[in-house]
Amino acid sequence: MTALQFVENHPLDKLIRADRMPHIWCPGCGIGIAMRCYAQSILDSGFPVERHVVVSGIGCSGRVAGYMNLDSYHTTHGRAIPFATGIILARPELMVTVFSGDGDLVAIGGNHLIHAARRNINLKIICINNFNFGMTGGQFGPTTPKGAHATTAPYGNPEMPFNLPYLLAAAGANYVARWTTLHARQLKSAILEAFAKPGFTFIEVLAPCPIGFGKSNNINDGLEEMELYRNRCELVRDGDVRTDDLVIDLREDKPIMIGKLLERNRPPYQPAQVTGS
Amino acid sequence: MNGDEACAEGALAAGCRFFAGYPITPSTEVAEHLSRRLPQVGGVFIQMEDELGSMAAILGASAAGMRAMTATSGPGFSLMMENIGLGIMMEIPCVVIDVMRGAPSTGLPTMPGQSDVMQARWGSHGDYESVAYAPWSPQEMFDLTIHCFNVADRYRLPVFLLADEVVGHMVERVVIPTPDKVSLWERKRPSVPPGEPFRPYAVKDDDLVPPMALAGDGYKVHLTGLTHDERGYPEMTAEAHHELVTRLVNKVRVNRSDLLLSEGFDLEGAEILVISYGCTARSARRAVRDARAQGVHAGLLRLVSLWPFAEEAVKQAAAGAKHIIVAEMNLGQMSREVERCLGRPVNGVFHAGGAMIPPDPILQAIMETAK
Numbered sequence: 317m318t319a320l321q322f323v324e325n326h327p328l329d330k331l332i333r334a335d336r337m338p339h340i341w342c343p344g345c346g347i348g349i350a351m352r353c354y355a356q357s358i359l360d361s362g363f364p365v366e367r368h369v370v371v372s373g374i375g376c377s378g379r380v381a382g383y384m385n386l387d388s389y390h391t392t393h394g395r396a397i398p399f400a401t402g403i404i405l406a407r408p409e410l411m412v413t414v415f416s417g418d419g420d421l422v423a424i425g426g427n428h429l430i431h432a433a434r435r436n437i438n439l440k441i442i443c444i445n446n447f448n449f450g451m452t453g454g455q456f457g458p459t460t461p462k463g464a465h466a467t468t469a470p471y472g473n474p475e476m477p478f479n480l481p482y483l484l485a486a487a488g489a490n491y492v493a494r495w496t497t498l499h500a501r502q503l504k505s506a507i508l509e510a511f512a513k514p515g516f517t518f519i520e521v522l523a524p525c526p527i528g529f530g531k532s533n534n535i536n537d538g539l540e541e542m543e544l545y546r547n548r549c550e551l552v553r554d555g556d557v558r559t560d561d562l563v564i565d566l567r568e569d570k571p572i573m574i575g576k577l578l579e580r581n582r583p584p585y586q587p588a589q590v591t592g593s
Numbered sequence: 594m595n596g597d598e599a600c601a602e603g604a605l606a607a608g609c610r611f612f613a614g615y616p617i618t619p620s621t622e623v624a625e626h627l628s629r630r631l632p633q634v635g636g637v638f639i640q641m642e643d644e645l646g647s648m649a650a651i652l653g654a655s656a657a658g659m660r661a662m663t664a665t666s667g668p669g670f671s672l673m674m675e676n677i678g679l680g681i682m683m684e685i686p687c688v689v690i691d692v693m694r695g696a697p698s699t700g701l702p703t704m705p706g707q708s709d710v711m712q713a714r715w716g717s718h719g720d721y722e723s724v725a726y727a728p729w730s731p732q733e734m735f736d737l738t739i740h741c742f743n744v745a746d747r748y749r750l751p752v753f754l755l756a757d758e759v760v761g762h763m764v765e766r767v768v769i770p771t772p773d774k775v776s777l778w779e780r781k782r783p784s785v786p787p788g789e790p791f792r793p794y795a796v797k798d799d800d801l802v803p804p805m806a807l808a809g810d811g812y813k814v815h816l817t818g819l820t821h822d823e824r825g826y827p828e829m830t831a832e833a834h835h836e837l838v839t840r841l842v843n844k845v846r847v848n849r850s851d852l853l854l855s856e857g858f859d860l861e862g863a864e865i866l867v868i869s870y871g872c873t874a875r876s877a878r879r880a881v882r883d884a885r886a887q888g889v890h891a892g893l894l895r896l897v898s899l900w901p902f903a904e905e906a907v908k909q910a911a912a913g914a915k916h917i918i919v920a921e922m923n924l925g926q927m928s929r930e931v932e933r934c935l936g937r938p939v940n941g942v943f944h945a946g947g948a949m950i951p952p953d954p955i956l957q958a959i960m961e962t963a964k
Contacts, residue, residue, distance in 0.1 A: 333815070336826060366787070366811040371653070382815055382827060387808045389656065390817035390827075391649065392679050398613075398646035402653025402661065403808050405637045406611060410657070410809045428649075431642040587639060590632040 331355040331365065333385045340379055344530075344538020346497035346523025347444055351380050353500055354415060354442060357507035358386075361411070369412045371400040373425060376451045376525075377417035377444040384415075394425030397432045400439050405587060411511060413440040419449045419457040422478055426458065433487035435585040436515040442507065443518065445480065446525035447566070454528035461565040465532040480520045481577045482559045490515035492578040494562075496522040498545040499574065506576065515584035522564070522572070533567055541566070551575045596734040596761040597622035597664075600690055600754065601630065603738030604662050606775050609688070610636035611661035613650035615643055615669060618702045619758040620692035623664035644669035648676035651687045656816065658807040660742055664690035667709050668699060670716070677751050678717035681841060683816045684794075684803065686745035686780065688738065690754045692761040693871075695946040705758035706946030707871055707922035713753050714900050720838050722845030723900040724852055725753035727871040731765045737897070743778035744852060748844060749802055755899060757922070759872035759949050780805050787811030792823040794837075801844040845901060854897035855906040859885055863892025865959050866914035868907065868931055868939075869921060870896040873950050877920050880955035889963045899927065904934050911935050916962045920955050922946050 332355065341347050358368050365386065372381035374393035381388040391399045396414045404412045414421070421429050421443050432439060448466055449455040456466035456473040459480065463472040481492045491513045495503040503521060510517035524530060524541035535541050544566060552575040561573050594602070601623045604612070612627045614620075624640070631638040637654070641647040644665055651661035665673060670691045680687055693709045695701025709716075713725040724744055726737045737754055745752040781804040783791050793814040796803050806812035815825040820837055822828040845852065859881055860866075869877035874895040884891035894910040896903055911917055917939040919928035928941045942958050944950050 333826075335824075366813075367809055369808050382817060385813055387806075387810075387813055388815045389653070389683075389808075390815070390819065391652075392675055392818055395645060395649035395676060395679075398641060398649035399653040399656075401639070401641075401646075402611065402613065402650035402655070403657045405639060405650075406654040406657035406659040406661075407809050427642050428646050431646070587637040588628070588632040589635075 327359065328352070328355045331358060331385050333383055336383050339383060341376060342527045344524055344526040345376070346446065346538065347377050347380065349497040349500055350442065350444055350503065350521045350523060351383065351415070353504040354413065354507055355384065356504050357511065360504070360508060361511050363411050363511065367410050369403055369410050371396045371403065371412060371414050373416040373420035375417040375420045375449070377415065378420055380415040394420055394423070394428065396420065397425060397428040397439065401432060401437050404438055408438070411440065413442060415442045416444070417450070418443060418445040418447070418459045418480070422458045422480065430483070430487040433484055433489040433516045433518065436488055436490060436582050437585045438514060439516055440507070440510045441516070441518045443480065443520050444523045445520050446523045446529055448525055448529040450525045450528035454532060461567065464567060467532070479559065479562050481562050484518040485578050488516070488582060489518045489578070490580055490582055490584070491517035493576045494520040494522070494574045496545040496549060496574060497524065498542050498549070509576070513579070515582060535566065545572065548572045549574045552577055555579070594731060594767050595622060595764045596728070596731040596756060597692065598626045599731040599735040599767045600664070600738045600756065601626035602767070602769055603735035604688070604742070605630055605634060606735070606769065606772070607660060607739040607742035608777060609660040609662050609742060610634065611651060611654035611659040612637070612663065613639045613641050613647040613654070613661070614663045614665065615641055615647050617666045617669045619694055619761050620664040620666050620690060622761070623690055644672035645675060648673040648689070652676060652680050652683070652685045655685050655687045656808050660746070662688040662690065664692065666692050666694050667696040667706070670709055670712060674717040678719060679818045680751040681717070681721045682818045684749035684805070686749050687751050688741045688745055688754065689751055690738070690756065693755060693757045701947050703758070704947045705872060705922060705949060707757055707873060708926065708946055709755060710899055710923065710926040713755050720842055722842050723753065724750065724845060725755045725900040726854065726897055727755045727899050728760055729871055729874045729895065730760065731763055731767050734760060735767050735769065739775060746780045747778040747802070748848060749805060750845070755871070757871045783812060793825045794821065795823040796840065800848055801840050849901045852898055852901055853903045853906065855903040856895045856897060857910060858893040858895070860892040860894065860910050862890050863910070863914055864890040865892070865916045865918065865962055866911050867891060867893045867918045867920060867955065867959065868896065869893065869919070870899060870927065873920050873922050876950050876952045877955050879952040880959060883952065883956050884959045887960070889959060891959050896927070902930050902934065907931060907934050916940065918942060918955070918958050918962065920950060922950055
């Protein structure tokens with residue numbers, strides 16, 4: 317039997333700004349799990365930590381930039397992707413990850429999201445999807461299921477939501493995956509795959525928001541939502557899934573399709589170059 | 594070459610190697626010219642999906658070390674205000690060219706205006722000091738674009754070139770100096786090597802400008818649009834906010850003598866002082882000359898820096914003047930600033946825009962005032 321060993325430091329300590337703790341996230345929130353997966357992926361990537369850059373927008377997920385001990389940029393609402401575009405084009409040798417939420421990336425930043433995917437800019441997007449605007453207190457957003465309740469949808473959300481993998485596949489991303497915060501190991505592997513994949517990559521991470529979304533929709537706490545993921549998630553193999561089956565409504569007893577949904581090799585964006593001048 | 598092209602060449606001479614923009618009349622020639630020229634010098638030209646993205650992209654490129662610029666007109670300038678505020682708060686240098694056209698809204702896309710003057714001063718929310726220059730010729734489109742980059746880098750802020758359609762599309766001779774004749778001001782960089790403790794917003798110098806670490810340099814900096822402390826960390830207190838915003842404002846105020854530019858014509862013994870800028874100053878120059886020929890002691894003060902406002906130059910020029918006339922292609926934006934500065938009423942020669950104010954109405958105002 318191996319003797320217990322006590323160590324002073326956690327391997328991820330150097331990647332987290334400990335002096336920024338405690339974080340702002342609510343009990344049961346999934347963002348911290350996804351951030352941990354991101355940090356572990358950076359360690360495992362073999363890519364120098366100094367060349368990893370994280371860019372966020374506004375919202376609970378946007379706070380990740382402030383907690384990672386990297387060159388980190390907490391930008392305006394929705395503009396993380398164009399800001400990151402400037403960085404990666406100025407210094408293509410960097411690994412630039414955009415870590416933000418569905419409200420930030422898909423509502424106010426939706427136009428930048430699809431255009432960066434269309435251009436196939438070499439950016440690694442980690443999109444927390446908790447089905448609502450959490451930081452402002454649980455308003456409906458572009459991923460809120462139709463009929464779900466929110467503080468600005470007291471009679472049920474009248475709008476249809478985006479199906480994010482479908483949207484990003486159509487827009488032109490080179491890599492599209494969906495995992496949940498229950499699937500920490502798979503999520504870490506997916507982020508590593510994204511690091512290794514040239515071009516625009518998009519990972520949707522379903523995450524509990526018990527205060528913002530759960531309480532209005534009969535999901536009592538974070539653990540209950542994790543149970544729900546465990547019971548309903550079905551793994552997609554080789555991208556073999558009907559786009560309609562990618563629609564998610566946590567309130568309905570339907571499978572949630574997860575996994576690597578698309579991988580292709582469109583050439584990444586290259587600025588115009590004139591050789592021999 | 595025309596003013597827009599001269600501006601693009603000025604940017605290249607200043608070492609600008611990143612342009613992100615969205616086509617908009619009457620600034621499009623800046624983008625077109627740079628789309629051809631930047632790849633020739635190893636730079637990056639990207640046409641973005643809108644002006645929100647353009648502004649964000651130049652901030653990102655500058656945060657990674659490139660001299661970066663965008664060019665637009667009023668409607669796009671409105672969209673850029675959001676991330677201009679981010680540039681001010683994060684203290685990221687960049688240059689924004691606004692070739693002004695008739696406004697508000699879509700206004701007169703192909704025709705001139707000078708009505709973004711107050712937008713350039715106050716357009717983004719919050720307290721800040723703005724830096725904006727108004728060229729009156731293609732040569733100045735070249736020269737002032739370089740100056741904008743220098744000021745942006747030295748003081749770590751977005752700087753505006755407030756051109757107008759007349760100057761942007763005017764074709765005149767432009768002298769492009771050899772590179773050794775172009776003076777470039779450097780960004781202040783950290784004095785400690787990467788890996789050592791570095792506080793990205795710790796200010797040691799009297800100029801109130803903190804040294805700038807770039808993305809990928811290894812300093813692991815955090816930059817945020819939130820109110821922050823010396824470490825760049827969010828600090829949600831009234832004290833931290835007051836301290837930060839006061840420094841950002843004072844950064845421009847204490848260095849204003851470095852930023853102010855103006856030019857006087859016939860100011861000696863001028864009893865009637867005309868104040869103007871941009872294309873309108875060309876008409877004002879002619880009007881003042883004609884008035885002098887008719888025996889009226891008129892003079893012209895041309896404002897080159899609109900912001901900060903050349904308060905001392907205006908007071909000095911106005912000291913001996915009986916009357917002040919402000920000529921501008923809007924319905925009285927800078928004239929208010931002149932009145933505020935001098936504490937006395939001024940006469941305005943105003944036009945809402947669409948056509949350059951010719952010399953005649955300015956001369957007429959001078960002659961009527963002289964009666």
